[in-house]
Amino acid sequence: MNIVPVAIIVLVMVAFSQLSKRNILRLNVVAWMVIWWLAIYFALSYGINPPLPASIIGMFMFIVSLALAAYLTTSTDDMEAAKSAFVNFIINPRYALPLILVMIGLPVVSAYNVYSDMTQPPQPPLSTRTIHPPPPPSITFKGKTIDLIEDENPYRALKTDNPAEFAKHVENGRRVYFQNCVYCHGDNMAGRGIFAHGFDPIPANFRDPTTIAMLQETYLFWRIAKGGPGLPAEATPWLSAMPAWEKFLSEEEIWDVIIFMYEFTNQEPRAKEELH
Secondary structure: OOHHHHHHHHHHHHHHHHHHHOOOOOOOHHHHHHHHHHHHHHHHHHOOOOOOOHHHHHHHHHHHHHHHHHHHOOOHHHHHHHHHHHHHHHHOHHHHHHHHHHHHHHHHHHHHHHHHHHOOOOOOOOOOOOOOOOOOOEEEEOOEEEEOOOOOOOOOOHHHHOHHHHHHHHHHHHHHHHHHHHHHHOOOOOOOOOOHHHOEOOOOOOOOOOOHHHOOHHHHHHHHHHOHHHOOHHHOOOEOOOOOHHHOOOHHHHHHHHHHHHHHHOOOOOOOOOOO
16 A cells, blocks of 8 residues: 555545534535545555556446445435536536636546547457467367367368369358458458458467468367357467357358359468378
């Protein structure tokens, strides 16, 4: 605890109390609520060491606001006094300038807070994060077990065995991608879709040789099917909004969109390694 700020806050509160008791300073219930709110805010902001995060202070002040509002409702006289003070502030010409400043200041402060939050660069988490976390040995997809180590894309062999049929899967994958994935991963798969900068980090750049070119297709199936909710602990925390596409796409659609991703970027999936 920081003694000096807390002592100053206590002295100011005592001074207000004594001035009010001696009728030197006449304060209504609304003024007292504002004073208490400010005192608690400054105590939380400057009286605690190490400092509390702004999000925690905001949460506490929301609770304090609710508590003060609840206290106000316990007395009919206080409620009437608060109502009278509020109406007087709005209709009394002597408060015209403060009222104008409040009406202008509130939206300006709100707009500044929104602008400040939007222009902050993405920050990595305090803990380390694995970019390509190891997949589980297998997953369950709509009741079917898929072996992520041994299984392969069932349509990959068509590229040489039946090019016309393979082209149909590529086209279906194109449809799936541009109906569902383009908004985040972009129309050129560079991770620059219209929603990309709302995430931390931005979506993967599939053109980068360190992404899908390094991965087996079963790995991509796992990441697409399970999405952000399926990430293991070592791959978090991030603001990942990748949905679990198994809720929306069929198995064939996921395999097809994976094929399209490789074809579009002119890359080949990582071959399955044989252990000796």
